[in-house]
Amino acid sequence: MPLDDASGRVVTYIACLQDSRRSSPADSSSERALLADITAESPKGAAAIREEFCRAGDFRVERVGPGMLSAADVDRLVAMHRETFPTFPYEFEHKLALMLAEPDAYLMSQVRSVSNGWIYAFSNLEINTVMLEDGSRLCLAEYDNTMRLATCPELGEIKSLGAMLRLELALRARDRGVDLCHAESRASLGAINCISHDLGMKFGGTLEKHLLISGPSDISYQHPSRCESMNVWYLNRAQLAALETPSTL
Numbered sequence: 279m280p281l282d283d284a285s286g287r288v289v290t291y292i293a294c295l296q297d298s299r300r301s302s303p304a305d306s307s308s309e310r311a312l313l314a315d316i317t318a319e320s321p322k323g324a325a326a327i328r329e330e331f332c333r334a335g336d337f338r339v340e341r342v343g344p345g346m347l348s349a350a351d352v353d354r355l356v357a358m359h360r361e362t363f364p365t366f367p368y369e370f371e372h373k374l375a376l377m378l379a380e381p382d383a384y385l386m387s388q389v390r391s392v393s394n395g396w397i398y399a400f401s402n403l404e405i406n407t408v409m410l411e412d413g414s415r416l417c418l419a420e421y422d423n424t425m426r427l428a429t430c431p432e433l434g435e436i437k438s439l440g441a442m443l444r445l446e447l448a449l450r451a452r453d454r455g456v457d458l459c460h461a462e463s464r465a466s467l468g469a470i471n472c473i474s475h476d477l478g479m480k481f482g483g484t485l486e487k488h489l490l491i492s493g494p495s496d497i498s499y500q501h502p503s504r505c506e507s508m509n510v511w512y513l514n515r516a517q518l519a520a521l522e523t524p525s526t527l
Contacts, residue, residue: 287410287416287457289416289418289458291482291483291485291510300486300487301486301487301507305466305507306486306507308466309465309466309484309507309509312465312466312468312471313465313471313481313484313509315468316468316471316472316475317475317481319475321475321476321477321478322441322476322477323476323478323522324445324477324478324521324522324523325522326476327438327441327442327445327476327477328442328445330437330438330441330442331438331439331441331442333438334436334437334438334439335391335393335436336391336392336393337389337390337391337392337398337439338389338390338392339387339388339389339442339443339446340387340388340389340390341385341386341387341450342378342386342387342388342400342402343378343381343386344378344379344381347378351397352371352374354396354397355370355374355388355397355400356370356371356374358397358400358425358426358427359423359425361425361427362425362426363425363491365491366491370423373423377402382405383404383405383406384402384403384404384405385402385403385405385419385447385450385451385454386400386401386402386403387400387401387402387443387446387447387450388400388401388443389426389439389442389443398426398427398436398439399425399426399427399439399440399442399443400423400424400425400426400443401421401422401423401424401425401440401443401444401447402421402422402423402447403419403420403421403422403447403450403451403459404419404420404422405417405418405419405451405454405456406418406419406420416457416458417454417455417456417457417458418456418457418458418459418460419447419451419454419456419458419459419460420459420460420461420462421444421447421459421460421461421462424440424443424444424461424470424473425440426439426440426443440469440470440473441473441476441477444461444473444474444477445477445521448477448513448518448521449521449523451513451518452518452519452521456515456518457514457515458512458513458514458515459479459512459513459518460482460510460511460512460513461474461479461510461511461512462485462488462489462508462509462510463508463509463510463511464489464491464506464507464508464509465484465506465507465508465509466506466507471509471511474509474511475511477513478513478517478521479511479512479513479517480511480512480513480514480517481509481510481511482510482511482512483509483510484507484508484509484510485507485508485509485510486507487505487506487507488505488506488507488508489505489506489508490504490505490506491504491505491506
């Protein structure tokens, strides 16, 4: 799966594909139809994402780093991760501690309600710099742990928090000189793919039955596997440079 980083280089995703991890015709058809529906619409873009975010309620985007989270904040993020990914095979509190200990390798942001102080959304980028054979460097940033609560006691249903976070992180990646900002989105779920599309990320292809989200009981990959297919989306340097910076950030 080639992804153009806009400088003449091509980044290729490679995934292991065994017979026991191939999508069923029904799954593939359903996931292709979902993707077609999403990409048939024009991306919202930064200005519309900001406008929706401002209409959602009294929220603010916060950067996360060492010493910036209270014990209650950590508990809330762990609970949010368990709600969003109830059978994911690692404990988020351990990953969060690692990210907080290595702020140069992980960019983290969250959305907090001004009225009640609660965190309603969180996402992070994992930064990796690769040294190439010609001596040049390739800086990659991968989205991870994008999660949000869909309702608020005071406001009911809330939208655009995840998109606003991903936009803010993309702008931070641009400032860091990232060459390629990419994401894997569960192919069967509309919301997370809509966020990637609305941000203007380019669809790069589908990794068939690529990621184990449903827990360690599936680790042997015996058929039928619960591994999920993932859609790959990306922003290259040119796309990052063209992102509009909303006045909210």
